[in-house]
Amino acid sequence: MLQKYSLFKSKTSIHYSHLLVIGLFLGNIAISQPDHYRFSKIPLTNTYNTDDYQGGIQNWDISRDSRGFIYVANNFGLLEYDGNSWRRYLIENNTRARSVFVDADNRIYIGGQNQIGYFEADAKGNLVFESLLGLLDEHDRNLEDIWKIVKYESNIFFCSYLGLVVYDGKTVRKLHHEVDYDLVFQVANGLYASSLSSGLAKWNGKSFSIIPGSHVLQDHEITAIVPYQNNSLLIFQKNGTVYHYRDGIFRRWNLPITDFLSNSLINKAILLENSNIAIGTQNNGIVILSQNGDVINHLTKGKGLTNRTVLALHEDQFNNLWVGLNNGICMVELASPFSVINEQSGLPGTGYCATLHDNKLYLGTSNGLFYQGANPNPITELADYQLVKNSGGQVYNVQHINTDLLLAHHAGAFLVEDDLATQFYDHTGTWKFENSIGDNRILAGTYDGFVIFKKVDGQYQVENELEEFSESSRVFEFAGDSILFMTHGYKGIFKIDFNKEKDRIRNISFYGKNKGLPSNILINVFGLGGNKLVFPAETGIYNYDAQQDTFVSDPEMGQYFPKEAHITAMAHDLSGNVFFLNDMELGYLERTQYGSYIKHTAAFTKIKPLLSDDLENIHVIDHQNVFFGAKEGFVHFNPSMKYLRDQPFRTFIRSIEATTDEDRMIYGGTGQLASDEPVSLSAYFSSLKFRFASPYYDGQDQILFQYQLENFEKDWSEWNTATEKEYTNLSEGLYTFRVRAKNVFGDISEEASFQLKVYPPWYRSKLAYGFYGLGLLVVFGASMLVLSMRHSYEKKKLTLRQKRELLRKENEIVEVSKKSEEQISKLRNDKLRSEIDHKNRELATTTMHLINKNEFMLQIRNAIKETSKSGSKDNFKKIIRDIDRNLSEDEGWEQFTKHFDQVHGDFLSNIKKDNPTLTPQEIKLCAYLRMNMSSKEIANLLNISVRGVEISRYRLRKKLDISRDTNLVDYMLEYS
Missing domain, CATH: 1.10.10 (Arc Repressor Mutant, subunit A)
Structure with missing residues (x-):
């Protein structure tokens, strides 16, 4: 719709700004409204299918070890999840796994099809299955499926519908009773067994004894027993009946959803850490009940889950609920303060606004305005958000104005009463309302500027269309009685000065780059309470300085955001906390008692990808309900819910593998190695690969790792998402591999380390060096003997050679002496000849000059004689010229x-x-x-x-x- 509108409405800023639609109405909520109300929402979930864990579709049981690793009994065997990757382990005879239990020593007990046993780490840290079936008497080995495993005191109970088997750590025996017991339940300090024929029995240390009065439980399978108030028990039966057992009396626990449970069939039920009860059904997913039996949430296929049949439930250390489904596995973040309200909750479209009016929650989306009354029944009403009549289409804002609920819509303006929207302005495009002009009048921002409405006899009428201003007016706030600031996505800020009656515009001023702002685009205005207005610009946050009539940087708010960040949405609550969204981060500023803020962003990282990038918006209902406009519906945030972060945060090395001609597994990732000494590794490997993980399930995709191989790397690596590291061509030496993780909150985990020693190749081993040394000694001794013999022989030869050489040298000296004397004589003669030649050249030069001058003097003499005879003046001049010519002549x-x-x-x-x-x-x-x-x-x-x-x-x-x-x-x- 927005794209279509842009074709004919050029003045709108829909496609040019990323501004906030503010639906904040906290000051107008009636005091009489209740502090607590419920509405349909879905917790965040992570779903794993068969392609993820490479197993069968059905997951029958879930358990967890002390590290936080998740273990699942699957059709194809045992599944293990470490927070990063899944592993699958086969049971002997490839039987299906039906039940799993992990004890305090991390021994993993498994029950399958006529199979019992456990997985335990071998010397190299690999999980190995050990069957216990062979320890049973041969006539007791027909067990069929083992559906449940319980540890009580020092005994492990394997439960099947053909009897109970007990393992005490050494022996395995089948319990023989007159009564056939099937499932066993360990509750608080007691151990209970169910029987279709007799009801419920309790363990007395040696055997089970029927509890008096438990005959009411006969004929219907007990699927779960959970502790309840005042040391009582809640007993859940397959047919949906729930009994309350207290002080020896069994009473039916009458629930509003008894009929629902009867039709759904109960498969599992567990008591959660927060005392709520999670019930997994065969036909209708999961129901979360309070201690009073009220329905808190309902998740099923198409509503948080991918399958409606729940086979297993388990709560981990972070209060996440792991759900084994008939097809897949799901982790439900029950303890997260975030949840979603989308089409699975019955709310279609992109979220734009939210408000509470007359104890009804109204949510505006691109598909219309939807509402939900107080305390809806999530069981009987799946699509529990209903469309307000006449509101279909693009909704921009829904606001509580005085006692009315007004709807700003693409089609105009509406008055909302319960489930009906009545239009009172039919011009295309109303953005927002403002009631600060008083006298039953309201100001509305539209695609074409502003319109003033007045309420007359319960009806809103157009009082004045302010034709002096025609810009699309979506984001605006009053500053004082008569000054209104309107920001335009790509034009800047307009300050509109109204007259005293606020029915006319007296003056309009424009502000942009020329008035202290970084640019004229992407400017917003938000009211943060107490008449405080802030103006987030393209970069930075600004305030209006009325005395200087300009905009200046906000020193208080600006310090909490990156300078280059562009804030697109802000809202505040009554405590002064400020929620914000910018192009770099999402979160809120928590107001302290000293007036400063504490910034919280880490927890919001995982929901930022869910948010809408069109008209970003944040709406604060109260201290428990904050709504962020999402691509699909809304993300709900409950600030009062605190993350459970006091659990151990650890990193584990999951495998170490050396690559040679054949891959060699050095460490399988479970348990401790048998020896405290470093693992030895020969030099004949091409690479060494470490895999690691951290079972921290909140924001799994954003867990970062840092590692270092001591004696090879000087410092830690950069933080990154890689979960493996490979090293090649390591030389001999002692190495320690260290790895740690960082979660979305910036917490750094405990460090995992592994020490190994790389041995040199055989030709650089100690034994090889010993042989090298011995060989050198032998070679050295033989060499010395040979040298000694050669020395004697050479000495004799040398003596004779010296005599001959002396004689030869004497002859050479005589010969050289003769040659030297001849050479000296020659050099002397050459020098004398050179000196003679030089003198001759000088003499020739001087002679040449004399001859030249003599010739010239003769010419002068002859010329004078001739001149004396003639006595002519011209002849004297000629003589002078001849002299001059001779002086300059170059002949x-x-x-x-x-x-x-x-x-x-x-x-x-x-x-x-x-x-x-x-x-x-x-x-x-x-x-x-x-x-x-x-x-x-x-x-x-x-x-x-x-x-x-x-x-x-x-x-x-x-x-x-x-x-x-x-x-x-x-x-x-x-x-x-």
Whole structure:
């Protein structure tokens, strides 16, 4: 319906917000209403079918050992459940198991088809069956089915319809009486036996004696006996009759459901820890009775159970009720504060609102408004939630306003009276009502804004449609007399200021990111009592600061939630406790006497997946009844019920298996190993696998484990849900495997540990090392003998060789001396030749310069002679030009460079090659610097001033990329 509506109603925020529909009416509940009332609800259950436990369909009996492991007598043998996985054990001859009993020593007694015996752990912790049938006299071995096993004092009684068998720990004998007894019942300090022919008998230490007056029990099978008030007994018969036995008198216990029990047939009955009585029937599931005989709950097929035939009942240490069914096994969480109200209770649809009015519980869902009167009969009325007439369809809110019950519906607004809803506003879409405007007037939020209704002569009429505001108004709260805050899922916050009469809107203000909020979307407003409003935003919780006209972070509430959490639902009770739902957690803040809060979330983890993600809602009825809107109906929470958490919380190693060529079971998970010494393990295995479990049945899916293998791992692992750990290629050494669990409440279990020793392979064993040592000694001794003989022989050879070597060395020394003298002479000659060559090159260079200058001087002389003859001024100018040309002429430069490179190892050629950007002038400068000439000498040679030389040196330094710290002359001298 919501999706269809979104096609034509664009203003609604149905698909864009995850806001709370508040149905809190605590302040308006009449004081005269009773503190306690009952309504149909179903406890949380876990169902196990044949695929889960890999056994037969029928489960005839259930027991538990001291560890908390569950044992079930099944058609295919014995079933064992450790909180994580099921195991199945076969009985001798593969007979069906009909009964099971676990004693204080964890010995598991089994009764089957003509079979009695027990399972006990062997030396490796594996359960092994030991039959006791062979200890009976041969003529007593025809027992047929063993339907019940009871321990009384030191004796174990095996019960069949063909007689009773007693096992005292050593011998097995069949009891022979004149009366045929079938089932035995251990109650308080007494042991009782039933007989179809004689009634009820009591054990006197040696045999059973008929109780006087018990003939009233004849002809009908007794299926259970439970202790009752003032040391009396309740005796349940198969036909549904219940007798009260007290002070030697048997009286019928008249119950309102006697006829129901007669038609249902009683299979089992047990006294629960809270003194209630659980009755398992053949045809109609389970009935829970109070001590007064009132029906507290009824579970059957389609109502909490998957089958209506109950064969076995057992209450575990956490007050969970284990039910053996004709097809499957069910665990009912009777002690849990959570239960569900859904279609199995007769309530269809997704849950949106809840309230109590005139002692009737009203629940609004996507299918309409349903109600249930006070103290319904859960036996005779299965679908006990009835639809209020005219309310079919999407319900948003049902509220107790003044003395009336008003229904906010997709179809409009309705007045609800008992089982009839009368429409008084037929416009599509009413979200919620608010009665703070007084004078018999109420304000309603609709798909199109707000409407004011006024009650006239018992009828509600439209007084005013506030056309000034047309936004879809689902979440709103009054702050004071005339200020209303309305939050829109994807638009922000609207503050609406009404006039004094509250019949007109005087002003509308918008608040969003510009007013201190993190964004304009996903903002809610909730009233938490005492005129306190909180505004959970997309992230964080905010308050309105009227003086600054802005929103500020709420320091009180914000500290209890993650900063990134988005709160979608909040509600409070009269004690100030605050229930909340956000995208990360679910729970409540418990108000302390000091005004602070204690946060509770762990217990709620398992129900969070059940809750609806559409218009999330929480409704508080009173201190015992809180409703959370669920995908199917509601989850009910009773805060007054406290979890039973004082039971031992332990972790157990369930198996240890080594993988070799063939898998080897080291430890089967039951009992203690025969020796206190570490288990020995040879090195020839590829992996070692540990399996572990914790029999903690509350939130089984959320049990976390942490493990460590000492001497292999330095620290504990991270918490995870894995129930096994495998290690490969462990080297030799002593190891201790440790494992522990953490439950949904954050409690850490007792630690389980297992010590084992890995032996080295044979070639690294002590014996092998002994052989290695002995071998080394033998090899060492033989080696020393051989070495000694070789030493003598080698000594002789060495003496002769030394003499020969000395002679050879003397000859070599003489020869080397001669060669050395020749080499020294050669080196001296080479040095002298090098010096001569160097001097020759210098001489050639100097001669070349002199010749050049002489030639130039001759030219000048000739020119002067010619000029003196002619006396021409132009000739003098020509002479000057010739002189200048000679000074700058480079004709002899190539000859100079050739000789210069010969002397200086191709200096000019290399520097040209490495620095092609150098000019001829700069190359000459490099040559002069290489010759370590002064600036003045260089100036004369280059025909420039000394200042010009300095400038040329600077430019040369830049082109060669030489730092100022490097001496330019040294650089040229070292250049090669």
